[in-house]
Amino acid sequence: MRDISAKTPIWKAIADALRSDLAEGRYTPGDKLPTEAALAERFGVNRHTVRHGISALVDEGFVRTRRGAGAFVAATPTDYPIGSRVRFHENLIAAGRRPEKRVLHLEERAATEGEAKALYIASGDPVCVYHGLSLADGQPIAVFESLFPLARLPGIGEALKETSSVTEALRSVSVADYTRASTRLTAVRASATQALHLQVTEGDPLLRSSGVNVDEAGVPVEYGRTWFAGDRVALTLEGQ
Template sequence: MARSPIWKSITATLTSEIAGGQYRAGDKLPTEAELSQRFGVNRHTLRRALAEMAGAGLVVARRGAGVFVQGSPTDYALGRRTRFHQNVLASGRTPSRQSLRLETRKADAREAEALTLALGAEVHVVEGLSLADGVPLALFRSVFPANRFPKLLFALEASNSVTAALAACGLKDYTRASTRLTAKTADALQALHLRLPEGAPLLRSVAVNVDTEGVAVEYGLTWFAGDRVTLTVQPE
């Protein structure tokens, strides 16, 4: 009886291991040399198997970095009450956030305009990573008027949740007034944080959130990893 090509057997084995959780979304597979030794094949045969898996959307090769397990994109709804934690939970994944920067400084011209502040007014700047199941989905920067929320940074250190921190500072509800989306490519630092190759596609969101009186309370920029997030917009 004719034997199936060995690359098909390798594909089936690695696919089964991914499905079984041995390799999760965002994990790096062993090197070509290690896999070739494991399966007793040359690199040409191994690359045929990896190419088949890439074509099926299971893995992605990143030049100079290796081959990584490709998770299915997380659905992320953009609406008047967009909340990261709720969005990721709704997709069946576990949300988390990693703080990169908490700082109070003077607003630049764009921030002051978005928040209707005097140029040079003090603002709180919060930067970090948003993750689902430990895989980075986005980099974010949120800017808040410091005069209105003087204790916001302390509240964020305690909760690591923007919504909870704002509630602790007296803002019980806020909604999105505007969102602007632009296609970008990852620079070296963004790529490092998001575990992407430099030049990978990103989708940048620029948004302004307001309180129930329509007063701006947050100016936010988010850089979503293009292959990990599906943004959905629904009329409200």
């Protein structure tokens, strides 16, 4: 027979209640949960008990916490294919997400030695640099910078001022198509400015992708570096 004296631990009851809130759509991915103080008042318990309940949801992957910022409903990671044809808008639409890009800054400067090597130009040659923010369903998922050789692609800077799409900008300067020639993935920590744009905590894990795109003749037209929020994107490898 069931022991009627057995009781559900309060922290577990809190976790169950919050889980039900999530299931009913009271909170959606990316939303911030009420503060520990507010939840403690709601359930009539102390903050330690609330913290225990939230920790259970963190362990289950429903919630994530950021030091000093609170607890947030964990967004389902967006699948983002990495292959020979990397297209931001197409990738997100295929994943059922609404894509958006925001231009943070456009500049012209001299290429560093490493950038020049990637673009097959001389160190110090002029490049156009596009700094931007990528979003899925309004949530920031990555910051990026794309470099274009100015001598090879005259007018690319003006084109990027007209559209946030790299594909459209390249098409306007007579690059009808391009493919990914190489990709390198590394794990890094978020800098203060990256954390600000991505709405994460400085030092949080990011996944950095660096790659070179080439035109139909195999000539580099873009060298890009992207820093993805580690818990918001699942990079998948496609056949080349």
